[in-house]
Amino acid sequence: MAKNRSRRLRKKLCVDEFQELGFEVQVVYPETLSDEAIEDFFSDFVVEAIERNGLGLLGGPDYALVCLGKRGSVSAEQRAAVESWLKGRSEPSSVEVSPLQDAWYPETPIRQG
Numbered sequence: 001m002a003k004n005r006s007r008r009l010r011k012k013l014c015v016d017e018f019q020e021l022g023f024e025v026q027v028v029y030p031e032t033l034s035d036e037a038i039e040d041f042f043s044d045f046v047v048e049a050i051e052r053n054g055l056g057l058l059g060g061p062d063y064a065l066v067c068l069g070k071r072g073s074v075s076a077e078q079r080a081a082v083e084s085w086l087k088g089r090s091e092p093s094s095v096e097v098s099p100l101q102d103a104w105y106p107e108t109p110i111r112q113g
Contacts, residue, residue: 020067023082023101025066025098026097027095028092029062030093038091055074065103
């Protein structure tokens, strides 16, 4: 693919200086946890950890991609707040939060600068 793109196209494709960062969340629940308890946990997660931090979520209770609720990138502070919220809860048996990554093209390294 050609690398000589116009500013407008780079913005539309969310590449180079318009790269948007997000992170992945993977949650494992104990088998003893009821479906209703998982739904309640996920509902709390969306309201308290995602929406209150100005973020958006794509996915479900087991796996999700978290990105900014509007155009732009998630900050390290927002990622840390979500991770802290998840690790402070008793429902999940394990939680894995990825480092910040390109939300549109996960295999692309994060642009420095």
